[in-house]
Amino acid sequence: MAASYKAVGWAPFKRRYDFWMLAGIALYLAAFVGGTIATAPPGETWAEIQILIRAFGSLAFIMLTFILMIGPLARLTPRFKPFLFNRRHLGVATFLVALVHSGLVVLWYHGFSSVNPLASLLASNPNYGSLQGFPFESLGVIALFILFVMAATSHDFWNANLGPGLWKAIHMSVYVAYALLVAHVMLGAIQLEKSPLYAGLVAASAALVVLLHLASSFASNRSSARAADWIKVADLAEMEDGRAKIVAPAKGERIAVFLYDGKISAVSNVCRHQGGPLGEGRVIDGCITCPWHGYQYLPDSGRSPPPFTEKIATYAVKIEGGAVYVDPSPNAPGTEVAPARVEGAPA
Amino acid sequence: MKRAHRRNHFLIWLLMGPVLAAIIILSLQVRPSDDLLINDALPAALIEEAS
Numbered sequence: 321m322a323a324s325y326k327a328v329g330w331a332p333f334k335r336r337y338d339f340w341m342l343a344g345i346a347l348y349l350a351a352f353v354g355g356t357i358a359t360a361p362p363g364e365t366w367a368e369i370q371i372l373i374r375a376f377g378s379l380a381f382i383m384l385t386f387i388l389m390i391g392p393l394a395r396l397t398p399r400f401k402p403f404l405f406n407r408r409h410l411g412v413a414t415f416l417v418a419l420v421h422s423g424l425v426v427l428w429y430h431g432f433s434s435v436n437p438l439a440s441l442l443a444s445n446p447n448y449g450s451l452q453g454f455p456f457e458s459l460g461v462i463a464l465f466i467l468f469v470m471a472a473t474s475h476d477f478w479n480a481n482l483g484p485g486l487w488k489a490i491h492m493s494v495y496v497a498y499a500l501l502v503a504h505v506m507l508g509a510i511q512l513e514k515s516p517l518y519a520g521l522v523a524a525s526a527a528l529v530v531l532l533h534l535a536s537s538f539a540s541n542r543s544s545a546r547a548a549d550w551i552k553v554a555d556l557a558e559m560e561d562g563r564a565k566i567v568a569p570a571k572g573e574r575i576a577v578f579l580y581d582g583k584i585s586a587v588s589n590v591c592r593h594q595g596g597p598l599g600e601g602r603v604i605d606g607c608i609t610c611p612w613h614g615y616q617y618l619p620d621s622g623r624s625p626p627p628f629t630e631k632i633a634t635y636a637v638k639i640e641g642g643a644v645y646v647d648p649s650p651n652a653p654g655t656e657v658a659p660a661r662v663e664g665a666p667a
Numbered sequence: 668m669k670r671a672h673r674r675n676h677f678l679i680w681l682l683m684g685p686v687l688a689a690i691i692i693l694s695l696q697v698r699p700s701d702d703l704l705i706n707d708a709l710p711a712a713l714i715e716e717a718s
Contacts, residue, residue, distance in 0.1 A: 533680035
């Protein structure tokens with residue numbers, strides 16, 4: 321939600337996020353280079369640039385693994401929601417780290433001959449027919465291209481101009497990039513490692529990413545409710561001020577039911593921006609605020625506050641016997657619905 | 668997230684598990700034996716000369 325496009329919509333939280341992200345990157349690189357030099361076996365000579373190649377390459381893999389874990393972790397525990405809010409910056413930083421890794425590789429391994437370095441990178445090893453000695457560099461190049469497209473379109477301008485469907489489809493190619501990256505690492509650096517530790521770490525990272533995604537899917541499916549005229553959301557005592565309970569009707573989208581200022585309102589759980597889970601956000605300044613990118617909606621009408629024009633569906637709610645209920649039939653987006661008032665709450 | 672999008676996500680990760688496992692297992696099978704000597708480090712003198 322923005323009246324005009326800005327390169328980056330800076331906010332204090334984003335600045336803190338980026339500061340800690342850059343500090344983490346610098347700390348990892350320093351620890352990797354220092355640790356490699358300090359623990360190198362006697363007689364083994366590594367050029368500084370080779371150590372940097374490995375430092376940036378391993379960092380890019382770790383960052384992409386973490387990015388893929390943020391979504392399911394935030395769904396399983398709210399502690400990870402702050403990471404979700406500014407995931408784009410982490411994604412762009414991952415591309416830049418991978419770009420430095422590939423730049424150093426081209427410079428060091430392919431930059432000292434008369435052959436064009438890029439041609440040398442892709443054509444010097446034509447062993448595409450066998451896994452043993454496979455030219456793993458090409459897998460990294462394709463993954464880097466995918467990360468570039470994602471980083472270049474990682475802005476609301478592209479989301480608005482490509483449309484949410486196409487934009488989302490492009491950004492789901494990150495899964496292909498991750499599979500390519502796992503193959504790039506396993507057929508490249510891991511082939512020469514004598515210790516099984518590194519192969520184990522790559523396998524454990526990939527397994528963790530897959531299991532977290534499946535676990536979060538199971539957890540959200542388990543909460544699906546059966547068809548009913550009114551669905552019980554929760555006992556009033558279980559609701560937290562400024563937060564929502566999410567219910568999943570048998571048909572249609574999930575519903576986010578918010579308690580705020582002694583009132584209950586229900587809206588679609590799907591943000592108009594990029595489909596973010598509104599029920600995982602909270603009410604800030606009287607507006608439901610999406611945890612992904614901060615899009616806001618008024619709880620009783622599902623409309624974004626002026627001058628913005630986004631609208632989401634609303635639902636009827638009621639309080640009976642100390643429990644909150646929601647009618648799963650959606651109203652047209654932007655339809656005002658009187659909130660249910662909590663007894664004893666100030667009007 | 669939309670319901671259809673969640674279902675697609677679930678199916679993608681159900682597929683990604685075996686794909687990643689296959690990549691890792693196959694790449695470990697073609698890994699050269701630990702006894703193989705690999706001449707992948709440039710002699711220090713050459714590096715010094717080049718830089």
